[in-house]
Amino acid sequence: MGLEQIRIVLVEPLYGGNLGSVCRAMANMGLAELRVVNPSTDMNLEDARKMSCHARHVLEGRRLYEDFSSAIADCVFVVGTSGLEGLYRQHAVPPRAVVPELLRFSDAGPVAYVFGREDNGLTNEELAMCHRIVQIPSHAATPSLNLAQAVLLCCYEVFVVGGDYEPPVEKSPFADSASRERMFSIWNDLLLDIGFMKEDKADHMMQGIRRVMARGALTRDDVQIMMGVARQMQWAAKHGDPT
Amino acid sequence: MGLEQIRIVLVEPLYGGNLGSVCRAMANMGLAELRVVNPSTDMNLEDARKMSCHARHVLEGRRLYEDFSSAIADCVFVVGTSGLEGLYRQHAVPPRAVVPELLRFSDAGPVAYVFGREDNGLTNEELAMCHRIVQIPSHAATPSLNLAQAVLLCCYEVFVVGGDYEPPVEKSPFADSASRERMFSIWNDLLLDIGFMKEDKADHMMQGIRRVMARGALTRDDVQIMMGVARQMQWAAKHGDPT
Structure with missing residues (x-):
């Protein structure tokens, strides 16, 4: 051709x-x-x-x-x-x-x-x-x-x-459900710990968080970033400003 | 939209x-x-x-x-x-x-x-x-x-x-098999009459004619044109140049 x-x-x-x-x-x-x-x-x-x-x-x-x-x-x-x-x-x-x-x-x-x-x-x-x-x-x-x-x-x-064009490819593979769920579980704990939500409303609030964070397919990189954010926030909430 | x-x-x-x-x-x-x-x-x-x-x-x-x-x-x-x-x-x-x-x-x-x-x-x-x-x-x-x-x-x-673009449409509907076969039958008679093919080779020759004339879908207008051509050629072969 x-x-x-x-x-x-x-x-x-x-x-x-x-x-x-x-x-x-x-x-x-x-x-x-x-x-x-x-x-x-x-x-x-x-x-x-x-x-x-x-x-x-x-x-x-x-x-x-x-x-x-x-x-x-x-x-x-x-x-x-x-x-x-x-x-x-x-x-x-x-x-x-x-x-x-x-x-x-x-x-x-x-x-x-x-x-x-x-x-x-x-x-x-x-x-x-x-x-x-x-x-x-x-x-x-x-x-x-x-x-x-x-x-x-x-x-x-x-x-x-x-033609010979090849569209850009995502370097990070898509995250599987297990790692997504680990990420949401860390966020769940964080949002309880910092008082953003109470235990009895947690499921409902987490639906909103899920809607925002998983609107499109998440890559492994995406999941890593959002887990890192949650862990660091939790650390900061406990220990105060690290600087 | x-x-x-x-x-x-x-x-x-x-x-x-x-x-x-x-x-x-x-x-x-x-x-x-x-x-x-x-x-x-x-x-x-x-x-x-x-x-x-x-x-x-x-x-x-x-x-x-x-x-x-x-x-x-x-x-x-x-x-x-x-x-x-x-x-x-x-x-x-x-x-x-x-x-x-x-x-x-x-x-x-x-x-x-x-x-x-x-x-x-x-x-x-x-x-x-x-x-x-x-x-x-x-x-x-x-x-x-x-x-x-x-x-x-x-x-x-x-x-x-x-957008609001509508591609051009064929005004003539596609010909059905019956009218296509009528057309080929008229061509078959013509090509025998004018000596382009003999009875024993007719099927074989007509496959070639079919291949050329029906490579794509034929509209009714296409079939009308090619029937008209065959009829006029047959008339001309019998009666000579009409002018």
């Missing part, structure tokens, strides 16, 4: 800032090959370099094409994006939905994810050449995304399934 | 272009309330206006705060974002994972989604004031997202669950 088979294709982009931001978004999501069809001759490449940030290699490595069909000629699967209602759009799917198919095809050869002009998107003729049409979910009153933002979202959905 | 209870909080942003892009990203994802803590005094507000596009109302409506704690003072749930490893970060979750909890709290009162400085993110002190820490999945070699891109991704994950 190779992200390296995925080509981002920009059709007739206008602005250098967007081009650079697209490069950065691609690199953030583990993609490197950018194809640009007939970019605006007015494009400000200084803006592109500035916005590409640490993804200068993607910008410098972009390949230029004169027309859309040559940019996708070698691709075995082509996904087009469309923001507007219109011809073909009733078949559009959200970016998340197209990912399994796109990754499956990327095992077989190059696949293209295609984004249209900032002002006019892709033409009907270009959309007709795509295997699938993706529509990014957006708010009805302000539906139109910036080009680089659209690229980021689509690449992100691919990356979370096909 | 109200997106209107969600506040995007930017802590000490530097660049007007990012501020404007954040506004556009928020509006794309149905959010409107922006809070800005101590923005750079050098910020170029002309850039902000340009990049905000159709989200000028978000930009103009932003509220300014002198420090982080006042910006989140009224919030019942605070999500901080962090791109780097470090203190607290082992408890970070991906943006998708925090959405159910965030939307649940937004029923009860204002909730904050907080984004740090372009260069240094949020401080440990700021992260400590958050209920949850979110880490956006990104590629290990180029992990750092542009501020507005980070805001977009987080808002998008909220919007796809809590």
Whole structure:
């Protein structure tokens, strides 16, 4: 399953800032090959370099094409994006939905994810050449995304399934019930000793303490900390301020 | 379940272009309330206006705060974002994972989604004031997202669950087996009549035709089109070019 088979294709982009931001978004999501069809001759490449940030290699490595069909000629699967209602759009799917198919095809050869002009998107003729049409979910009153933002979202959905990201893991394992109960028992004794609660109300008060301290799953570290706090409070209550 | 209870909080942003892009990203994802803590005094507000596009109302409506704690003072749930490893970060979750909890709290009162400085993110002190820490999945070699891109991704994950977007629907219902079989039967007759296949190989050839034409689910419109094509080809083969 190779992200390296995925080509981002920009059709007739206008602005250098967007081009650079697209490069950065691609690199953030583990993609490197950018194809640009007939970019605006007015494009400000200084803006592109500035916005590409640490993804200068993607910008410098972009390949230029004169027309859309040559940019996708070698691709075995082509996904087009469309923001507007219109011809073909009733078949559009959200970016998340197209990912399994796109990754499956990327095992077989190059696949293209295609984004249209900032002002006019892709033409009907270009959309007709795509295997699938993706529509990014957006708010009805302000539906139109910036080009680089659209690229980021689509690449992100691919990356979370096909990429190498591993979410942070809790280093401390979850506490088991026995250690949780030891902790609550120490708190129970403490709260009786310091006069926070009386014996006959202890069960009721401890329900409240349990609710606060064990609202989520507790790790062993969490339990250690809260046992330590209780023990130290008990010591301090008996012996006074240790300093 | 109200997106209107969600506040995007930017802590000490530097660049007007990012501020404007954040506004556009928020509006794309149905959010409107922006809070800005101590923005750079050098910020170029002309850039902000340009990049905000159709989200000028978000930009103009932003509220300014002198420090982080006042910006989140009224919030019942605070999500901080962090791109780097470090203190607290082992408890970070991906943006998708925090959405159910965030939307649940937004029923009860204002909730904050907080984004740090372009260069240094949020401080440990700021992260400590958050209920949850979110880490956006990104590629290990180029992990750092542009501020507005980070805001977009987080808002998008909220919007796809809590927003008002409805994906396009196929207008034509799926074809049932009976109509699919009628279509294949017409094609079978056609391909025999025009000599594309012989009777003894027909079953085998029709498997190939079925594979191509029914790889995905066919709608009634699809079946109508392909029946029409077959009928017209048969007519043309008998009567010659109709023009």
